[in-house]
Amino acid sequence: MSHVDTDDPWSATEKDLREEMRSLRKAGQRAAVATIVSVEGSAYRRPGAKMLISADKDSYGAVTAGCLEDAVLDIAHDVIDTHEPRTEVFDLIQDDTETWGLGLGCNGVIELLVEPLDASWDYPLTAVADGDPVTVATVTDSESSTPKGSRTVIMNDTQQNVNNRHKIPNELIDSFSDTIERVHSTNQTQITQLDGTQILIDGLxxxxxxxxxxxxxxxxxxxxxxxxxxxxxxVHSGRGAVDRSSVPADSISTGHPTEVATHVGNAENTYAIVMSHNLLDDRLAVETLLSETEIPYLGVMGPRERFKELCDSLLKDNAQLTTADLDRIAAPVGLDLGGGEPVEIALSIVSEILAVSNDREGGQLCERTGPIHSRTGEDSNSE
Structure with a gap:
């Protein structure tokens, strides 16, 4: 696989997995995709989590903590050979030690869809790469004339037919349009059932x-x-070039601090951190990002006194920060982890941004009431 970290492919992110899926499709290589359809009880991953398995037996990503990996690989290779999607249910609550080994411990029932990585994936993969959310509807079980694996992709309220799969009938799509509307643009997954047909609604x-x-x-x-x-x-540097060989960014630019906003594409899906350590440059970058973009989060590195100095500098230039502006700013930036090493500071900041992007506070899970993850199961009832 062209993008796999051969030392640790299990640690692949959703971004990495999508890049590899596009790479395999472009190369015409056979592969299978395993997606968690539903979870009853608890499990390591939640509905929508994916794993990619190539014909040469490489795997990428994970749908469990590893306890079902061999079983999923066997199913995936069968799917690659037959070109037919399969659904499998693994009951880890019963923990049949003769079948699965000792002490799986996930304490849940996991349903998986394992399907070929075929042309039906091309449209949704291209759409999300271009910055557009899509909802992929896939039949995972059927007692009707609509075969398992039938697929329709929805973007901007428009149904898109895909190659290599049967189309889901319009009347069936219309019957769960409310579910599609709830899932679209949320990165969540639900299943819905109607007249013996189960459909996975996967928001990408x-x-x-x-x-x-x-x-x-x-x-x-x-x-x-x-x-x-x-x-x-x-990375946008306001003063001097950045050593591209040492900075593992997807892209790097150099230019005046007021040019930083030109690198904001989809503003609502972009988070920014200002950390040039130059007060004038930081002030210009902050002012530009607030006035020219609608990014929801802007972290400013440095102590409170420095941020107050930055705000005072803006006031002198008649550029007062509004309440709405201040609501978007995190200063000082980062979670209170207590570390002072450069990598610890970076971990604090990235952790805060990750929490914000997931609409979380970033507190300790042991202090959280209720389930860790939202329960997105069947449309008619929660897990």
């Missing part, structure tokens, strides 16, 4: 972007950690 959203303004050495751990958790990263 573009990869979140992280814009880093700065050019000092501390941008390296920031970009590295951001890439490791799946952000698409861009």
């Amino acid at each position: 959203t573009p990869t979140a972007n992280l814009l880093i303004f700065g050019g000092q050495k501390d941008i390296t751990p920031m970009a590295k950690l951001a890439n490791q958790v799946g952000f698409t990263t861009h």
Whole structure:
């Protein structure tokens, strides 16, 4: 596989997995995609999580913590050979030690869809790469004339037919349009059932972007950690070129601080961190990002006193920050992890941005009431 980290392909992010899927399709190589359809109880991954398996037995990503990997690989290779999608249910609550081995411990029932990586994936993969969310509807079980694996893709309220799959009838799509509307642009997954037909509603959203303004050495751990958790990263340096060989960003630019906004594409899916360590440059970048973009989050590195100095500088130039502006700013930036090493600071900041992008507060899970993840199961009832 062209993008696989051969030392640890299991750590692939959603961004990495999509890149590899596009690469395999372009190369005409056979592969299978395993997707979690539903979870009853608890499990390591949630509905919508995916794993990619190539014909040469390489795997990429994960749908469990590893306890079902061999079983999923066997199913995937059968799907690759037969070109027919399959659904499988693994009951890890019963934990049949003779079948699965000792102590799986996920304490849940997991339903998987394993399907060929065929031309039906081309349209949704291209759409999310272009920054457009799509909803993929796939029949996972059927007692009707609509065969398993039938697929329709929805984007901007328009149904898109795909190659290599039967189309889901319009009347069936219309019957669960409310579910599609709820799932679209949320990166969530639900299943719905009607007249013996079960359909997976899979919301695919573009990869979140992280814009880093700065050019000092501390941008390296920031970009590295951001890439490791799946952000698409861009570094914009206001003073001097950045050593591209040492900064693992997806793209890098150099230019005046006021040019930073030109690197914001889909604003609502972009998060920014200002960390040039130059007060004037930071002020210009902050002012530009607030006035010229609608990004939901802008982290500013430095202590409160420095941020107050930045705000005072804006006031002197008659550029007062509004309440709405301040609501988008995190200063000081980062979660309170207590570390002071450069990589610890980067981890604090990337963790906060990840929490914000997932609409979370970033607190300790042991203090959270209720389930860790939202329960997105059948449309008619929760898990």
